Amino acid sequence: MADSAQVVREQDPVRSVLRADGSLAGDPRRALGLTPEGFVDLYRKMVSIRRADQEALNLQRQGELGLWGQFLGQEAAHVGATMALEPTDWIFPSYREFGMAMCRGIDPATMLTVFRGLTHGAWDPRKFHFAPLAIPVATQVPHAVGFAMGSRLEGSGEVVLVTFGDGATSAGDWHEAMNFAGVFKAPVIFLCQNNYWAISVPLPRQTAGRIADRAAGYGFPGIRIDGNDVLAVFAATRAAAERARRGDGPYLIEAQTYRMGAHTSSDDPTRYRTAAELEAWSSKDPIARYERWLRAEGLLDQAGVDGIGKEAESTAEKMRTRLREAPAPDPGKAMFDRVYSRPSPGFQQEREEFESSLESPG
Numbered sequence: 086m087a088d089s090a091q092v093v094r095e096q097d098p099v100r101s102v103l104r105a106d107g108s109l110a111g112d113p114r115r116a117l118g119l120t121p122e123g124f125v126d127l128y129r130k131m132v133s134i135r136r137a138d139q140e141a142l143n144l145q146r147q148g149e150l151g152l153w154g155q156f157l158g159q160e161a162a163h164v165g166a167t168m169a170l171e172p173t174d175w176i177f178p179s180y181r182e183f184g185m186a187m188c189r190g191i192d193p194a195t196m197l198t199v200f201r202g203l204t205h206g207a208w209d210p211r212k213f214h215f216a217p218l219a220i221p222v223a224t225q226v227p228h229a230v231g232f233a234m235g236s237r238l239e240g241s242g243e244v245v246l247v248t249f250g251d252g253a254t255s256a257g258d259w260h261e262a263m264n265f266a267g268v269f270k271a272p273v274i275f276l277c278q279n280n281y282w283a284i285s286v287p288l289p290r291q292t293a294g295r296i297a298d299r300a301a302g303y304g305f306p307g308i309r310i311d312g313n314d315v316l317a318v319f320a321a322t323r324a325a326a327e328r329a330r331r332g333d334g335p336y337l338i339e340a341q342t343y344r345m346g347a348h349t350s351s352d353d354p355t356r357y358r359t360a361a362e363l364e365a366w367s368s369k370d371p372i373a374r375y376e377r378w379l380r381a382e383g384l385l386d387q388a389g390v391d392g393i394g395k396e397a398e399s400t401a402e403k404m405r406t407r408l409r410e411a412p413a414p415d416p417g418k419a420m421f422d423r424v425y426s427r428p429s430p431g432f433q434q435e436r437e438e439f440e441s442s443l444e445s446p447g
């Protein structure tokens with residue numbers, strides 16, 4: 086869609102559609118092809134994933150999850166990117182993309198069973214076109230490029246979006262994948278959620294220059310956008326997807342955002358960043374900014390905001406209940422099933438010993 090690309094191209098150096106105060110820097114209604122309900126739906130999804138994210142953190146604090154990596158502040162990137170794709174396009178996520186999974190229709194309680202230690206992968210990637218979460222940094226990037234190369238060879242028309250943080254762009258895997266994508270014109274969108282911190286390492290300590298500019302070295306375009314502006318993320322992703330579908334190859338989107346919470350529930354960000362920095366980013370909150378615009382446009386009123394808040398509350402409550410009801414796995418089955426099609430007698434014996442050790446007290 087040439088129009089949506091234009092919306093972001095007009096705003097340089099960091100392209101946005103909505104300014105931090107909620108006023109417009111371009112006219113998204115004409116260019117984005119969204120209905121009034123479509124605009125409100127982006128808001129509904131951001132509110133819903135933020136509430137679920139908070140609930141997941143609460144669950145971790147109450148001992149119900151082993152670990153949680155919040156994405157507070159990055160909701161515009163999750164929602165804008167996912168909703169700009171076709172449901173048949175693939176997403177290859179990192180560990181922080183719970184919001185994207187929810188937008189894809191994956192049951193959040195099912196997803197949390199991974200963080201409860203009940204399973205290694207809770208959903209069928211083929212059903213949701215959503216790959217398993219990648220914990221080792223940047224490993225999802227070559228996977229995504231390989232998958233996109235396959236999509237091109239098969240002519241499936243499926244575009245692949247791979248998302249990662251700023252820190253991941255220092256990894257060898259990332260550069261190798263970018264190179265392959267450029268050479269083979271893979272239909273892949275690289276979405277960097279540049280949230281400024283890689284745990285406690287700030288961007289300038291590991292990145293010289295602009296991440297978006299790196300695409301040029303691999304022979305395809307890159308763009309830097311305001312990642313807290315859901316409409317800018319939507320516009321850029323839609324334009325990149327259409328470009329990829331036309332056969333014009335990859336695109337790198339650097340979405341500038343900020344991780345408002347800790348790296349994970351095991352991290353204390355007050356040890357490495359200032360309250361003033363957090364405060365500055367609070368004023369660019371993606372949800373507050375978008376809500377102001379929707380209200381000013383008459384697309385949303387107080388009753389709408391309250392209703393969406395209640396829906397999000399109910400989704401979070403159901404998620405909590407369903408997670409706590411999720412059955413614990415059988416450790417014997419989890420470790421020994423599907424290892425060999427014909428288990429050897431030694432393997433069988435190990436299994437029996439393991440299972441009887443579980444039965445013996447202590």
Ligand SMILES: Cc1ncc(C[n+]2csc(CCOP(=O)(O)OP(=O)(O)O)c2C)c(N)n1
Nearest residue numbers: 181220221222250251252253280282283284
């Ligand atoms: C290969 C690898 N090395 C180190 C780690 C430990 N680690 C986990 S997250 C992280 C930082 C990643 O930062 P970034 O890519 O910016 O993503 P963010 O967490 O900010 O979303 C590191 C070093 C890891 N998971 N995998």
